[in-house]
Amino acid sequence: MRSILGLFGKSPFGPLTHHAEWVHETVVRIRPLFEAFAAEDWERTEEIYEEISELEHKADMIKNDIRDHLPKSMFMPVDRGDILIFLREQDRIADAVEDLGVLLTMRRTPTPPALRDGLFELVDAVIRTSEAWYETSRELPMLQEASFTGPEVTRVLEQINRVSELELEADDKQAAITKELFEHEEEIGPVSVMLWFNIFRVLGAVANHAENTGDFLRLMLARR
Amino acid sequence: MTVEVVILAVALIGGLYMAWSIGANDVANAMGTSVGSGALTLGAAIALAAVFEFGGAVLAGSSVTETISRGIIEISLFEPTGPLGEDGPALLAVGMLSALLASAIWLHLATHLGLPVSTTHSIVGSIFGIGIVSFGLSGVAWGSMIRIAMSWVISPLLGGLLSFLSFTAIRRWILRSPDPVAATRRYSPHLVGAVVVVMTLSFIYKVLHNRIEAAPVLFAIVIAAGLGIVAAVLAGALVRNTQPPERMGRYDYVERVFGLLQIATACFVAFAHGANDVSNAVGPVATIVTIHHAGFTNVAAQVGIPFWILVMGGVGIVTGLATFGYKVIATIGRQITEITPSRGFCAEFGAATTVLLASSLGLPISTTHTLVGGVIGIGFAQGIAALNLRMIRNIVNSWLATVPISAAVAAVLFLIARQIVL
Numbered sequence: 116m117r118s119i120l121g122l123f124g125k126s127p128f129g130p131l132t133h134h135a136e137w138v139h140e141t142v143v144r145i146r147p148l149f150e151a152f153a154a155e156d157w158e159r160t161e162e163i164y165e166e167i168s169e170l171e172h173k174a175d176m177i178k179n180d181i182r183d184h185l186p187k188s189m190f191m192p193v194d195r196g197d198i199l200i201f202l203r204e205q206d207r208i209a210d211a212v213e214d215l216g217v218l219l220t221m222r223r224t225p226t227p228p229a230l231r232d233g234l235f236e237l238v239d240a241v242i243r244t245s246e247a248w249y250e251t252s253r254e255l256p257m258l259q260e261a262s263f264t265g266p267e268v269t270r271v272l273e274q275i276n277r278v279s280e281l282e283l284e285a286d287d288k289q290a291a292i293t294k295e296l297f298e299h300e301e302e303i304g305p306v307s308v309m310l311w312f313n314i315f316r317v318l319g320a321v322a323n324h325a326e327n328t329g330d331f332l333r334l335m336l337a338r339r
Numbered sequence: 340m341t342v343e344v345v346i347l348a349v350a351l352i353g354g355l356y357m358a359w360s361i362g363a364n365d366v367a368n369a370m371g372t373s374v375g376s377g378a379l380t381l382g383a384a385i386a387l388a389a390v391f392e393f394g395g396a397v398l399a400g401s402s403v404t405e406t407i408s409r410g411i412i413e414i415s416l417f418e419p420t421g422p423l424g425e426d427g428p429a430l431l432a433v434g435m436l437s438a439l440l441a442s443a444i445w446l447h448l449a450t451h452l453g454l455p456v457s458t459t460h461s462i463v464g465s466i467f468g469i470g471i472v473s474f475g476l477s478g479v480a481w482g483s484m485i486r487i488a489m490s491w492v493i494s495p496l497l498g499g500l501l502s503f504l505s506f507t508a509i510r511r512w513i514l515r516s517p518d519p520v521a522a523t524r525r526y527s528p529h530l531v532g533a534v535v536v537v538m539t540l541s542f543i544y545k546v547l548h549n550r551i552e553a554a555p556v557l558f559a560i561v562i563a564a565g566l567g568i569v570a571a572v573l574a575g576a577l578v579r580n581t582q583p584p585e586r587m588g589r590y591d592y593v594e595r596v597f598g599l600l601q602i603a604t605a606c607f608v609a610f611a612h613g614a615n616d617v618s619n620a621v622g623p624v625a626t627i628v629t630i631h632h633a634g635f636t637n638v639a640a641q642v643g644i645p646f647w648i649l650v651m652g653g654v655g656i657v658t659g660l661a662t663f664g665y666k667v668i669a670t671i672g673r674q675i676t677e678i679t680p681s682r683g684f685c686a687e688f689g690a691a692t693t694v695l696l697a698s699s700l701g702l703p704i705s706t707t708h709t710l711v712g713g714v715i716g717i718g719f720a721q722g723i724a725a726l727n728l729r730m731i732r733n734i735v736n737s738w739l740a741t742v743p744i745s746a747a748v749a750a751v752l753f754l755i756a757r758q759i760v761l
Contacts, residue, residue: 118667119368119711121455121733123677124725188729192721260590260679262506262721265515267590 125184127191127198128255130177131205135252137174138205141167141212142245142321149238152219153226164216171209178206192263193335201331205252207324208245214317224307229299233292237315240285241322247278248325251332258336268336275329282326289319342760343635346432350627353439354648355655357620360446361458362659365616366392367667368707369608369687374672376594376683378601381672385665387602388609389657395613396653399545401644402701403615404652407622408644410483410701411463412470414626417638422474426761428635433756434473434749435623438465441749442619445741455733457705460741462619463487468746469753490702491738494693495712502689503716505530509681510720513593523593524578527600532571534603534688539563541695545614597680604687611694612706617652619703624648678714682722686713708734 144167151159181202185195226234251274254267261267293315300308370388373379379387417423417431442458442465449456470478509530516522543559583592625644630637678686690706690713697704711734718726 118364118371118455118671119707119714119730120671120674122711122714122727122730123675123723124727126677126724128724185725188727190715190718190726190728191724192718257588257590259724260594261519262510262514264510264721265519266517 124189126259127181127185127202128259130181130184131198131202132253132255134174134177134181134202135205135249137170137177138209139245139249141170141174141209142242142249144170145212145215145242145318145321146235146238148216148219149234153231153234155223155225157220157223161220164220167213167216171213174206174209178202192259197331197335201328201335204324204328204331208248208321208328211317211320211324215314215321218310218314218317222306222310224310227299227303227307230292230295230311233288233295237285237288237292237318240281240288241318244278244281244285244322245325247274247281248328251275251278251329263336272333272336275333278326278329282322285319285322289315343429343432343631346436346760347627347631350432350436350439350624351651353436353443354620354624355651355658357439357443357446357458357462358617358652358655359659359662360443360450361616361620362392362656362661363663364450364659364667365458365707366609366612366656366660366664367671368710369612369690370605370668371671371675372678372683372686372710373601373605374668375675376598376601376678376680378598378680378683379605381665381669383602384605384668384672385660387606388664388668389660391606391609392613392656392660393653395610395615396617396656397613397646397649399610399614399695399698400617400621400649400652402545403698403703404618404622404625404644404649406483406487406701406703407462407466407618408625408629411466411480411487412478413474413480414638416474416478419637428630428633428638429760430473430757431638432627432630432635433760434469434753435466435626437753437756438462438469438749439623441465441468441752442745445745445748449737449741454737455707455730456737456741457708458616458619459703459705460491460738461745462622463703464742464745465749466623467742468749471746472750472753487702490697490700490704491708494697494702494704494709495715495734497696497712498690498693498709499712499716499719500689501692501716502685502713503720505688506682506685506717506720506722509685510722513681514590519589520583520592523596524581527578527596528571528575530600530684531574531603532567534600534607535570536563536567537688537692538603538607539566541611541692541699545695545699594680597684601680601684601687604684604691607691608687608694608706608710611691611698613653613656614698615694615704615706617649617656620655621648621652622703624651677724682714682717685717685722686710689713689716708738 144163148160148163151163251271254271258267258271296308296311366388370384374381374384414431417427419425419427421427423430442461445461446458467479512526513519513522540559540563578596625648628645628648690710693709694704694706711730715726717723
């Protein structure tokens with residue numbers, strides 16, 4: 116065929132949003148995961164972990180597909196490196212959620228009553244951050260339509276600021292509950308303390324990666 | 340049946356085949372972007388393409404046909420008074436026939452292999468080959484050939500520049516505006532006016548040029564500006580009271596308006612394509628018909644291109660479109676999903692303007708390559724999600740390969756045919 120078809124590459128923007136959808140699917144399972152864990156329903160915890168693991172794998176497949184379709188010869192309206200780094204960071208959100216699943220299925224550990232409220236506050240703060248990130252990520256195809264300019268960019272930049280604010284809240288919650296943990300270190304016991312410390316750290320990482328994803332999107336837009 | 344009649348008959352069949360092939364394959368590039376962006380349905384695209392391709396071929400196809408027919412090789416060397424003696428005209432007819440067939444063979448093969456070759460490059464290369472075998476380097480009309488080669492480099496660049504500028508304007512005035520819907524209502528009439536001015540000017544210089552004595556520049560500009568203003572006012576009245584329907588995104592509204600504008604540029608492209616590419620099919624035929632007409636006694640008795648030859652080319656293109664081209668358009672339309680009407684509008688506007696400009700200078704250029712230039716121009720203005728720049732290399736390669744290969748095939752065919760005929 117003597118056609119111009121060969122000129123058009125596969126757009127990464129739709130698939131990046133698609134990737135975000137699968138990553139978000141792992142995030143919405145964080146709360147049920149902790150609820151099952153806190154209720155000491157180990158079977159259910161295991162089940163949810165397996166679901167997360169499967170979803171994370173699906174996100175990985177999309178990630179690989181996007182990378183496969185972005186050879187160096189591809190010319191795009193935003194920097195190719197910015198797109199790849201954004202994708203990597205977005206994927207790390209799902210990786211962190213999967214790590215949570217691993218931690219929670221490793222050792223049957225009761226949830227100390229003293230940590231309970233703070234734990235769910237942290238979980239919710241992390242999910243809120245992550246949801247704000249998800250909203251920005253879904254704007255990518257629209258940004259491309261707008262040729263990365265105009266009111267669309269302003270709106271997305273505002274949303275990114277919101278992700279940062281929420282991440283700060285999640286950080287505070289993480290610091291507060293970690294302090295709480297060490298206040299009860301005697302009754303909780305050293306092994307459990309170690310496990311909880313790591314759980315809080317990884318929960319914080321989910322919010323961190325969500326914030327970083329937003330920051331890389333900002334970088335993508337700032338170079339216009 | 341005499342040899343002369345056989346040559347004429349084969350030339351007519353070859354010319355029709357080439358026209359069919361252009362209609363079947365090349366129109367798709369011009370129309371595929373409109374179908375892909377959803378500006379036109381497949382049926383509407385075919386109907387408009389048929390009308391405007393035919394119109395372009397018949398009304399505006401003569402100057403490029405003239406170039407293909409007489410401007411690539413030094414045809415005066417084939418006069419009976421020239422070095423070949425009385426066999427000159429017959430040899431030129433056989434040569435043009437060989438060029439036509441060589442070009443058809445190479446295009447068929449390349450299409451089969453999926454190479455992005457240009458019909459124009461192929462026919463020009465073939466005729467160039469005939470000139471070389473007949474008289475060596477002195478058989479080629481170098482002045483014209485160099486102009487053509489330069490136009491092959493300049494046309495994608497110019498198409499790209501015009502598309503880049505028009506998309507940059509849309510981006511600046513509409514997409515970047517705080518209210519893209521209001522900006523569309525405000526600026527789209529200006530775009531309609533601009534398109535109408537360019538189309539009118541090219542129509543005056545391209546179509547009427549051959550029919551009336553040279554149109555005075557001032558007259559042309561006044562007419563074009565007048566029509567442009569009328570069109571802009573009409574478009575303004577049409578678009579003024581439109582509102583995006585409930586739940587429709589603002590860019591959806593912008594794209595819907597551009598979908599209407601793109602219908603105009605799609606017709607413009609089809610017209611320009613017909614005007615430029617019909618020559619690839621009927622240029623050599625015109626030479627042979629002229630020689631036949633003169634009873635094989637001279638090569639340049641007739642001035643101008645017989646009208647019926649352009650009609651034949653137009654019919655061939657439309658037939659190709661109707662029998663096979665619609666499938667190719669559908670395929671391209673399905674696969675080009677990355678191009679929206681605002682982008683399609685710019686690519687088509689840039690490409691069509693460039694092609695018609697080249698046509699009025701009698702320069703045979705590749706419509707496809709110009710359109711590729713236009714799309715890349717929009718890419719550089721940040722309008723397209725992902726462009727495979729390797730395509731540029733493929734095009735340069737196919738260009739560099741097509742000219743020598745089609746020249747060689749034509750030369751071989753000519754040497755064989757010469758043995759048979761004489």
